[in-house]
Every structure is written in C-alpha cells, then in structure tokens.
Amino acid sequence: MATKNPILRIGDGIDYPDFQNQVTDLQDKLKKAGVLAAEVPSDGRFDSQTEDAVKRLQQDNGLIVDGIVGPDTWSVLNRTSSTQPQRYPLLRLGDGIDYPELLAEVKVLQDLLKKQGMLSQNEPLDGKFDQKIESAVKRFQQSKGLLVDGIVGEETWSALQSKHVEAYRSYKKQVCAFDLDRILATIPNSYRDYGQESIPLILKECEANGVRDTGQIAYIFATAEHESHLGQWMIEFASGWAYEGRSDLGNTQSGQDPSQLCFLAAGI
Numbered sequence: 001m002a003t004k005n006p007i008l009r010i011g012d013g014i015d016y017p018d019f020q021n022q023v024t025d026l027q028d029k030l031k032k033a034g035v036l037a038a039e040v041p042s043d044g045r046f047d048s049q050t051e052d053a054v055k056r057l058q059q060d061n062g063l064i065v066d067g068i069v070g071p072d073t074w075s076v077l078n079r080t081s082s083t084q085p086q087r088y089p090l091l092r093l094g095d096g097i098d099y100p101e102l103l104a105e106v107k108v109l110q111d112l113l114k115k116q117g118m119l120s121q122n123e124p125l126d127g128k129f130d131q132k133i134e135s136a137v138k139r140f141q142q143s144k145g146l147l148v149d150g151i152v153g154e155e156t157w158s159a160l161q162s163k164h165v166e167a168y169r170s171y172k173k174q175v176c177a178f179d180l181d182r183i184l185a186t187i188p189n190s191y192r193d194y195g196q197e198s199i200p201l202i203l204k205e206c207e208a209n210g211v212r213d214t215g216q217i218a219y220i221f222a223t224a225e226h227e228s229h230l231g232q233w234m235i236e237f238a239s240g241w242a243y244e245g246r247s248d249l250g251n252t253q254s255g256q257d258p259s260q261l262c263f264l265a266a267g268i
Contacts (some may be wrong), residue, residue: 005078008069012046020044026054026069029077030067034163037155043178087166091152095129103127109137109152112160116140169200183221191229198224 006022013023024044030036036053045265051067058065069077089095089105096106106127118136127156134150141148144159154167184196202224206217223227224230 005071005074008046010046010048010051010067013044014046019046023050026050026077029080030054030057032164033077033080035060038160086161087168088152088157090154090167090169091129093129093131093134093150096127098127100127100261102129106133109160113137113140116160155220187225187230191232194231195225196227 004022006019008019008023008026012019014112018217021044023046024042026046027036027040027042027044027050030050030053031040035056036050040049054069054073055065055067057063057076058073059068063072088108091106091109094101104127106129107125109129110119110123110125110127110133113133113136114121114123119133120141120201123132132255137152137156138148138150140160141150141156146155146159152167154165155175156164157167183199184192184195189253199221202220203217206212206220211217
C-alpha cells in the first residue's frame with residue numbers, strides 16, 4: 001500500500017495509476033505554494049508541467065533541484081500548504097453598486113489593478129465595479145493569458161497577487177432565498193459546473209425583471225437545463241417560433257414576456 005507522502009517523480013499517476021491520489025495531493029499543494037498555476041487541473045498525473053513546478057519549489061527553498069518529491073520536498077510542501085490562502089469573492093460588473101456589501105472587496109480589486117498599472121493612480125477607490133473597472137480587468141486578463149471575461153475569479157485574483165488565492169461565490173438578494181446547494185444537487189454531474197455559474201445569474205435577472213413566482217422560475221431553470229445544459233451550449237438550436245403559443249410553458253402571448261427576457265438576459 002502506498003504511503004501518504006511517497007517519493008514521487010515524473011510518470012507517477014500515468015505509468016503507475018496507484019499513485020494518482022498522492023499526485024493529486026502534490027498538485028494541490030504546489031498550487032498553494034504558488035509554483036503551479038491555479039488553472040492547471042489537479043488530475044493526478046505527474047507530467048512535465050508538474051515536474052517543472054516541483055523544480056521551482058526546490059530552487060526557491062534551497063533544495064536539490066531534481067524534480068523528485070522526496071522527504072525534504074514534502075516537508076516544504078506540507079509546511080507551505082498548512083497556511084490558509086486568502087479568500088476573496090468572485091466579482092463582476094455591478095458589484096459594489098447593485099451589491100454594496102461588496103464595496104470593500106471591490107476597493108481591494110481597484111487597488112491591485114492600480115499596482116498592476118491597469119488603472120490610473122488618480123482613479124478613486126470607490127468600491128464600485130463599473131465598466132471602467134471591467135475594462136481594466138479585461139486588459140489585465142489579456143496581459144496574463146487568462147480568459148478575458150471581465151470576471152474576477154480565482155485565476156484572476158491569484159494573478160493579481162502573484163500567489164494562490166481562493167475565490168468563492170457571494171450569493172445575494174433573491175439568490176439567498178433559494179437553497180442553491182439543493183438545486184445543484186438535482187443537476188447531473190456532467191454539467192453541474194455550468195449550473196454553479198448560470199443559476200445565480202438567472203436568479204439575478206429574474207429579480208431585475210420582477211419575476212418572483214417560484215413556478216415561473218422553476219420552468220426557466222427547466223428550460224435552461226433542457227436547451228443548453230445551463231450554459232454548456234450558447235447557440236440557440238430552435239427558433240423563437242417553437243415557443244409561441246406554448247401554454248404548457250406559460251407562453252400564451254406573442255413576443256417575449258419578462259420571464260423570457262430574464263432568461264435571455266442571463267445568457268442562456
């Protein structure tokens with residue numbers, strides 16, 4: 001049986017699948033140590049990318065740089081990963097404005113963008129995630145080779161601070177009225193990740209358009225799941241005429257009612 005911290009080297013978890021759990025643990029700790037990018041999957045495969053991260057850790061800590069994870073390297077990893085990383089909420093356009101409870105976190109973001117040269121020094125730290133801040137975030141993401149979406153998630157927070165940072169979703173207003181974990185538990189695993197992103201957006205648009213009836217919201221969820229797997233596909237496969245006059249969907253009038261508009265505004 002493999003020990004908790006065995007000696008690991010390139011090929012483990014690939015040529016020797018029995019070590020996949022230990023390599024996954026290694027990859028997670030390399031991320032927390034800031035030598036493996038957050039976007040690299042912890043897949044339990046000790047490949048050249050993982051080996052390079054091990055060598056960087058060894059070099060930074062005065063160890064023999066051989067890419068082999070032995071007792072000394074594990075000791076550094078365990079010591080480094082025992083320190084909890086900082087946590088910040090996922091931020092996007094409108095935070096600090098629609099959701100003033102996120103003012104402090106948006107101010108931190110603005111300050112970091114200034115330090116990265118993405119915002120002018122005379123830009124006020126007002127805690128409002130407006131279009132100017134979104135543009136600055138996109139410029140930063142592009143400069144770092146990240147997904148350019150203007151959303152400050154774990155990868156963007158980590159790149160801004162040059163260290164691993166954990167990001168969490170902050171559900172507010174109408175979103176808080178729903179048990180999101182319970183909703184997500186009903187979604188097939190294959191596209192649950194899409195639901196984590198799209199369901200709060202759908203609820204936010206429902207609130208903005210005055211859609212509060214739980215039956216309507218439920219059918220919006222069901223339609224989003226059926227049509228796009230909650231955002232996995234972003235191309236409409238059926239025209240709008242397929243839904244005209246559908247009393248079973250509550251669509252008895254021509255055109256788009258508020259529930260349909262909030263569904264479209266959510267990007268589904």
